[in-house]
Amino acid sequence: MRPRALTAAIVVLTLGLIAPATFAHLKNVGGSLLDLLASADGVVVALVVEPTQDPPESHTRMHVIQALAGSAPPAEFSLANALSPLRYAKGQRAIVLFSGKGEDLQAVQLAGEGLVVEGESIDPATGDYVAALWKATHEADPDGDLGALLRTGLRLPDRKIRLLAALDIAEIAHHKPGLSESTRAALTKDLADPALDPAARVALSRALGLDP
Numbered sequence: 001m002r003p004r005a006l007t008a009a010i011v012v013l014t015l016g017l018i019a020p021a022t023f024a025h026l027k028n029v030g031g032s033l034l035d036l037l038a039s040a041d042g043v044v045v046a047l048v049v050e051p052t053q054d055p056p057e058s059h060t061r062m063h064v065i066q067a068l069a070g071s072a073p074p075a076e077f078s079l080a081n082a083l084s085p086l087r088y089a090k091g092q093r094a095i096v097l098f099s100g101k102g103e104d105l106q107a108v109q110l111a112g113e114g115l116v117v118e119g120e121s122i123d124p125a126t127g128d129y130v131a132a133l134w135k136a137t138h139e140a141d142p143d144g145d146l147g148a149l150l151r152t153g154l155r156l157p158d159r160k161i162r163l164l165a166a167l168d169i170a171e172i173a174h175h176k177p178g179l180s181e182s183t184r185a186a187l188t189k190d191l192a193d194p195a196l197d198p199a200a201r202v203a204l205s206r207a208l209g210l211d212p
Contacts, residue, residue: 042070081107
């Protein structure tokens with residue numbers, strides 16, 4: 001995986017090609033979900049028990065609702081983030097990426113990279129998607145088609161997940177080995193679907209070298 005600073009630069013270049021009307025929907029999405037997952041030892045859906053404290057502590061007390069991928073923390077844990085804290089409110093549910101083991105864990109997501117869960121539980125398809133992406137970033141599979149996996153994220157109910165999928169597809173398209181021919185063909189068909197998210201449409205069009 002590329003360093004996050006380089007990934008952020010690539011995303012900025014991608015967004016620079018996007019029209020102002022759709023740029024507003026993408027500018028606050030964050031960087032690469034793939035890079036975040038590659039840095040995570042585990043992923044859980046968690047309930048915020050105590051809200052994020054102010055610096056310098058900047059830690060959040062959380063309770064595990066569902067383990068999605070990687071190592072599983074204790075039922076209740078403390079998430080620390082002193083760099084650029086992602087702030088959580090009490091009672092909020094979120095997809096949390098962490099590093100470390102035990103009760104005191106380090107946050108992988110920084111400010112602006114939160115994945116809030118609407119409702120009481122995560123959509124099962126979203127949970128399966130995040131788990132599959134984590135596995136793909138941690139277990140080398142020479143026969144795997146990462147672009148095809150990311151494409152499944154374009155149809156998920158959470159809009160931020162959809163847009164992150166589009167941005168990761170755009171990044172993969174511009175780096176070797178790029179997207180497979182079958183994935184390119186499938187994405188070209190997706191662009192003809194009026195139900196496709198407009199902001200994702202622009203990012204995918206640029207990824208395929210087409211006018212949005």
